[in-house]
Amino acid sequence: MKNFLLVPNFDRNPLPFVRRAVDFLRAKGCSVFCQKEDEGKFDAAVCVDPALIDCILVFGGDGTMLKNVKKYLSWQKPFAGINTGKVGYLADIEPEATETALAAILDGKYSKEERVTLRVSIGDKTVIGINEAVLRRSATHILAVEIKINGQRVEPVRADGVIVATPTGSTAYNLSAGGPILTPNSRSMVVTPVCAHSLTIRPVVIGGSDIVSLMVKNADEPAFINVDGENVDSLPTGAFVNVSVSEKTFTLLRLSEGSFFTVLRNKLSTWEQ
Numbered sequence: 304m305k306n307f308l309l310v311p312n313f314d315r316n317p318l319p320f321v322r323r324a325v326d327f328l329r330a331k332g333c334s335v336f337c338q339k340e341d342e343g344k345f346d347a348a349v350c351v352d353p354a355l356i357d358c359i360l361v362f363g364g365d366g367t368m369l370k371n372v373k374k375y376l377s378w379q380k381p382f383a384g385i386n387t388g389k390v391g392y393l394a395d396i397e398p399e400a401t402e403t404a405l406a407a408i409l410d411g412k413y414s415k416e417e418r419v420t421l422r423v424s425i426g427d428k429t430v431i432g433i434n435e436a437v438l439r440r441s442a443t444h445i446l447a448v449e450i451k452i453n454g455q456r457v458e459p460v461r462a463d464g465v466i467v468a469t470p471t472g473s474t475a476y477n478l479s480a481g482g483p484i485l486t487p488n489s490r491s492m493v494v495t496p497v498c499a500h501s502l503t504i505r506p507v508v509i510g511g512s513d514i515v516s517l518m519v520k521n522a523d524e525p526a527f528i529n530v531d532g533e534n535v536d537s538l539p540t541g542a543f544v545n546v547s548v549s550e551k552t553f554t555l556l557r558l559s560e561g562s563f564f565t566v567l568r569n570k571l572s573t574w575e576q
Contacts, residue, residue, distance in 0.1 A: 308336045308358070309341075311341065318344075321345050331409055358382075365389075369433050369531055376553055381415065386398065419470065421548065425535070434469060436544070437464055440463050447520040448460045451516040452516075460501070512548070517538075517544050519540050528544055
C-alpha cells in the first residue's frame with residue numbers, strides 16, 4: 304500500500320495524530336490525500352481519483368467509522384481506524400500507536416475482515432446499514448409488531464422497538480438491548496426486541512440469506528425506521544419494512560494481537576468508562 308486517504312473527525316481533536324501519520328507516510332515514500340472539505344486543514348493533496356487510493360485511514364470513534372464506511376462504500380477500499388473516540392470496536396488502533404500501526408500496514412502485517420451490510424427496504428426506498436435497522440415507537444406509544452422471517456410469522460411482539468443488527472452492529476445497540484454478540488466474519492443477522500412486554504420473547508439469530516419483515520399493527524402515530532442512528536422514514540399501521548443482508552460488503556484492516564474474543568474482552572472492560 305502506497306496511497307492513503309486520511310479522513311479525520313475534527314470534533315475529536317485528531318490533528319496531532321493526523322500530522323504524525325502524514326509525516327510518517329511521507330517518510331516512507333507514500334502519498335497522502337484528503338477529502339475536498341478538508342483541503343488546507345493539514346498537508347495533503349485533495350483526492351480526485353478513487354482509483355489512486357489503497358487504504359482509507361479514519362481518525363475518530365466508531366460513529367466516524369460508520370459514517371465514512373457508508374460514504375466510501377462504493378470505492379471498495381479497505382478501512383483502518385485510529386481511535387480518537389471512546390471504545391473503538393471499528394476504529395481499534397490507539398492513537399499513540401499510529402506510527403507502529405502504519406508500519407505494520409506498509410509491511411503487510413495485518414488481517415482483513417470482510418463485513419456484511421444490511422439492505423433496508425421501505426416501499427420504493429432502499430437504504431444501506433452498517434450496524435442496524437431499528438423499528439422504534441413514537442414518544443408515547445408501545446408498538447405491536449408482527450415479525451416475519453422468510454414469510455413465516457414469528458410470535459407478535461409488544462415492545463419499544465425491534466432491532467435487526469449485523470455482526471458489526473451486534474456490539475452496539477443490540478448489545479445494550481440484551482442481544483447476542485456475533486463474530487465479525489459471520490453473515491448472520493440478529494433480531495432483538497427492545498424492552499419487550501413479555502418474558503417469552505428473546506433475540507433470534509438468523510442466516511444471511513433470510514429476509515426479515517417488520518409490520519406495525521397498532522400505532523396511533525407512525526413508527527420510525529432508524530438506520531445506524533439516523534431516521535430514514537416513518538411507518539404507519541399496516542406498512543412494513545424488509546431487512547436482509549446486502550450484496551455490498553466492506554473490509555477492515557485488523558492489526559490487534561490476539562483473537563476477536565481477546566479484543567472483545569478488552570473493549571467490554573472499558574465500556575462503562
